[in-house]
Amino acid sequence: MKPSLQLRLSQQLALTPQLQQSIKLLQLSTLELNTEIERMLLENPLLERDGAEEGEDVAPMQDVPTAEAATAASELSDRHANGEEDFEPQTTVEMPDTITEAYDSVSDDDIGEAAEWRAEATGSGSGSNDSDDDSDFQEFQAASTSLRDHLEQQLALMPFSDRDRALIRLIIEALEDDGMLAQELEELLPLIPEEWEVELEELVTALRHVQHFDPVGIGARSLQECLLLQLKARDKSPTRDLAMGIVEHCLEQLAARDFVKIRRRLGCDDDGLRAAHELICSLNPHPGAQFAPLEARYIVPDVIVRKYRGAWTANLNPEAMPKLRIHRVYADILHQNRGISGSLSTQLQEAKWLIKNVQQRFDTILRVSQAIVERQRQFFDHGEVAMRPLTLREIAEELELHESTVSRVTTQKYLASTRGIYELKYFFGSHVSTDTGGACSATAIRALIRQMVAGEDGKKPLSDAKIAEMLGQQGIVVARRTIAKYRESLNIPPVSQRKTI
Template sequence: MKPSLQLRLSQQLALTPQLQQSIKLLQLSTLELNQEIERILLENPMLEREGGDEESDGPVPVEAGEASVATAGEEYRIESSASSSSGDEDFESPGVTDMPDNIGEAYDSVSDDDIGEAAEWRTEGASRNGGGDDDDSDFQEFQAAATSLRDHLLGQVALMPLVDRDRALVQLIIEALDDDGLLLQDLEELLPLIPAEWEVELDELNIALHQVQNLDPAGIGARNLQECLLLQIRALPESATREHAMLIADGNLELLAARDFARLKRRLGCNDDALRAAQELICHLNPRPGAQFAPMETRYVIPDVVVRKQRSGWTVSLNPEAMPRLRIHRVYADILQQNRGVSSSLSGQLQEAKWLIKNVQQRFDTILRVSQAIVERQRQFFDHGEVAMRPLTLREIAEELELHESTVSRVTTQKYMASPRGVFELKYFFGSHVSTDTGGACSATAIRALIRQLVAAEDGKKPLSDARIAELLGQQGIVVARRTIAKYRESLNIPPVSQRKSI
């Protein structure tokens, strides 16, 4: 082996900080984007939200048309595409200096594998909001505290005429209930939790359990589904339907689940109308009586684009509520202009602020272009609904817009579109396809919609089997295997034919 010098030529994509930031912002959702901006606002004094000293924890509304960026001595203005008329134009920011012109092209050529560790960015403090004043009030402090199941039951126990010993046993059983209000532990398992000097026997625990089962809501303290239904039925006024429902719940639930109505009528000695009424009563019972007291977290979606119907057709525009209004801090920019070369850190932060403003606009411009292409391909969906959805892949959109497929994937993830037909994630419009007799293709979403329509219109006494549904779709020119129908039916939460049979 001899030491030698070799000269090689190779091409390599360098992930510069601005390119990394552009890729990161592109794949963030609206909520994550605002959290990231809030973090950068705390770290970079050269950047501020447009609108003065107003604090904001979420998306700040912007005026439709444009968002301005001002610095000392010069005016930077970023034009935002508000309609589909300018969606195909490349984004430019003439006022921002020293900015790479090919950021959009660069991240279009970056795939998920190319990012690697270089695309990892700090996320410390991303969950913090932009407010720092002690006088700021948290909205959650004003929310009324929801009553828990435990508090609801203990409030009733406090009104019961019980001695301290019995009250303690009732409270012990209440503490053992799960979130659904059911007692999944055996009473024998609760005995070791009671002080030995109390000398509590199993019969006393059964009495305490009976007292819990008499509390509101009905069904609390049940040890299984059958007991839960029986407790709720016993709480109803006496009637023939109540008696039939009790007989079904007490040992005949398997026949009801199997839709064996003939055997049920023989055991109950009733006709179709009586059995139908008892079945409807049982279906309206709650197998999880305590779930209504469980805390529920409501999550809201802020659409990134809005689709509207106009005379010229369907148009796409960015949602102003989702676009943050950012600008350069004028005071710090004045200081930097008057003292050039004094603070290199401020110069770097000014450049970073310009990068962020352009990258944010580049993000929304790319989202708008992809959304326009989707709406153009799926016009029939917006006109006629799911049955008119056409098959679409990420590659088709990527080739049409001359973007990388991974870029389209990032754009369509956790980005939402508001339309007259509802709010949809952009990925909703992509899906597999099934061949037709004419040599074309039918979207899987359209096939699911057709299956839903066929099941909704079927005769309850003779529901359609998967093979029959495949046959009906074949008559419409859509070739679908029975196993594919079963898979689509399960994805729609439609039970099999044996469970859809009615009286």
């Protein structure tokens, strides 16, 4: 064998840097896109935000350049290159006028939904016996005071000895974020210096002191103890005594809603059991959760859907779109020195690519969103029960895009409408065949299941087989196991746990 040279022709798909950047920007969420743009703004001096976005006055072209621009001009004047490259004095590159519509249709609804979500997250919704003022005070506490600080403040006002304070503080530090004590007291003994000679009984006493702190139920070692502490703090009444008996002896039967065994063991009637059950449901199983820090997740919708002249249309949200342009001073410098090449010329081209790719990203999002809205207009009129089955392939074939492109567009991109804010992925889902040869969306089936369970008789709740039978009467053929899977995805308990007295 001897070495030889051969020529072969082959075709390869090469991704240019511009195409790679376009794909990268397309799959980023709005927050990730802003982060990427901020990074590019720091690295590329030829790229800047449009001054109108931030309410700033943009310096006119004839103004004196900044010190940085003057330094760049001096640098360019001293450098020489052999090749020539034309640089257009592109002073402003803006997004199209078709996407500058004002965002004013859903702001009030979003504010109301955010207020409701915060009320539920802070525990000031249903099941609380406090007044509105107390709820507001709890929200203020949750935002400004941690659980341990709240307990330390109470400890500072009580006449304990230094030894007792140290033991109580040890118990406080061992509490979980929800106020429960997950560790055994025996496990805390090795944490105490041996010269203190602390006995287990002293730790038990310190725990009893903590359990008298606010909020009621703090320092409990189990759910049963937490509920009993809260019931003991209530005024004496037959209902409270029965509720304590249920928690102490029949908590497992209560969780399984086996009211027959509870009545047989405690010898109570339906009215008394119903009142005790309501009292237990009003208790807080996580008394320290109200002091947990709230992690607010902000979603900026990329698309806003409105109904105009009887038709649903999608429009880009200008609040989610960064407004970028080329730095005018640097553009003039490069235009005046056309024969000079270097890092600034490369950065100018990169800035142009970024502006073009950002614009293309939002154009693609708008196209896909409008196609989804046209397919799912019944959803915007009637809700989830009217959701149609839809796949990525259908949208890709309609818009002549690849499925992977549609998948990137619909991931972590959100749509705002009068029905709420949804991820674009929400409108795609599997389907179930019907008797007429059509198809029904899985989202619509879940909505039907939720409606059936909401309207069922609490004494005779619907089983999964019964729900499947009722759907079959409507022409939707669904197996019982599928019903169970959909029910679990909706966090609906099984029939045995939905029984009422």
